[in-house]
Amino acid sequence: MPGKFGKPTDPDYEARLAEFEARIARGEKIEPGDWMPEEYRRQLVRMISQHAHSEVVGMLPEGAWITRAPSLKRKMILIAKVQDEAGHGQYLYHAAETLGVTREEMLEALLSGKAKYSSIFNYPTLTWADIGTIGWLVDGAAIKNQTMLAQCSYGPYSRAMVRICAEETFHHKQGKEMVITYAKGTPKQRAMAQDAINRWWWPALMMLGPHDSDSPNTPTLVKWGVKTKTNDEVRQEFINEHAPEILEAGLTLPDPGLRYDEATGNWVHGPINWDEFWAVVNGNGPMNKERLEARRRAHAEGAWVREALAAYAARRQQTAVAV
Ligand SMILES: [Fe+2]
Numbered sequence: 565m566p567g568k569f570g571k572p573t574d575p576d577y578e579a580r581l582a583e584f585e586a587r588i589a590r591g592e593k594i595e596p597g598d599w600m601p602e603e604y605r606r607q608l609v610r611m612i613s614q615h616a617h618s619e620v621v622g623m624l625p626e627g628a629w630i631t632r633a634p635s636l637k638r639k640m641i642l643i644a645k646v647q648d649e650a651g652h653g654q655y656l657y658h659a660a661e662t663l664g665v666t667r668e669e670m671l672e673a674l675l676s677g678k679a680k681y682s683s684i685f686n687y688p689t690l691t692w693a694d695i696g697t698i699g700w701l702v703d704g705a706a707i708k709n710q711t712m713l714a715q716c717s718y719g720p721y722s723r724a725m726v727r728i729c730a731e732e733t734f735h736h737k738q739g740k741e742m743v744i745t746y747a748k749g750t751p752k753q754r755a756m757a758q759d760a761i762n763r764w765w766w767p768a769l770m771m772l773g774p775h776d777s778d779s780p781n782t783p784t785l786v787k788w789g790v791k792t793k794t795n796d797e798v799r800q801e802f803i804n805e806h807a808p809e810i811l812e813a814g815l816t817l818p819d820p821g822l823r824y825d826e827a828t829g830n831w832v833h834g835p836i837n838w839d840e841f842w843a844v845v846n847g848n849g850p851m852n853k854e855r856l857e858a859r860r861r862a863h864a865e866g867a868w869v870r871e872a873l874a875a876y877a878a879r880r881q882q883t884a885v886a887v
């Protein structure tokens with residue numbers, strides 16, 4: 565799609581930018597092939613590909629428990645959930661491809677360690693209760709972000725989000741049901757649920773991104789309708805929904821500073837350890853190396869499938885020509 569991605573040095577940039585921003589202000593969607601600033605394209609490729617990688621890497625911590633699920637029902641739910649995440653990765657890679665980036669380029673960026681994915685998936689799943697907690701907190705945080713992105717100005721991303729959110733809602737409900745069941749179960753189950761909440765609460769808050777004051781991309785993304793809320797606004801929504809529900813289930817939260825503020829109607833949280841967040845983002849979380857190794861191994865082991873598909877496509881094309 566050459567010529568569609570405008571640069572500030574282009575002679576007609578200012579006029580086209582004004583037209584582009586007016587379309588967004590009117591609530592129109594920007595579609596593949598439409599004129600857009602190169603910076604809008606760059607930010608979207610970054611966000612959508614990171615999001616796609618997160619869905620795919622996100623299968624690993626939960627996939628590790630499929631063989632150890634405590635019942636057939638729980639196993640079937642978990643298999644369905646992990647499979648959904650693979651589908652989310654597919655929708656999102658497709659959405660990014662509409663911006664002129666190839667699947668190979670995106671995968672290469674992931675496998676070489678250049679691309680980022682959500683920090684949360686670099687934490688280990690130590691007990692079965694982690695699976696319910698991921699559904700409740702991690703999918704819960706993802707839904708807050710994705711509901712916002714379903715309103716975004718880029719058509720393919722927005723439509724992918726609408727479909728994905730429907731499935732995430734199921735992931736969220738099954739996680740919540742599981743943790744509440746264990747919270748009301750035997751002392752051992754209750755301790756396991758509490759331990760999982762203790763370990764996942766802070767990483768779930770962090771996965772919604774740095775504070776607005778440390779998020780330099782946010783103003784541009786809000787102006788162009790990619791984000792309609794800031795990281796801190798989405799985080800506040802997440803806490804307001806989840807903190808009272810977790811307390812209601814008879815569990816506690818690992819934040820001595822957490823309190824309900826009557827004046828604003830918000831649950832106020834204590835300071836977040838951003839050093840931990842940046843360490844994980846920069847490759848030094850507990851599971852970063854294992855996650856990347858698992859993806860590299862899966863990619864290498866899947867080489868024969870890609871080769872077979874390419875050979876099949878080439879043969880079909882030859883047959884079509886012969887006919
Ligand atoms: Fe997902």
Ligand SMILES: [Fe+2]
Pocket residue numbers: 649703731732735
């Ligand atoms: Fe999910």
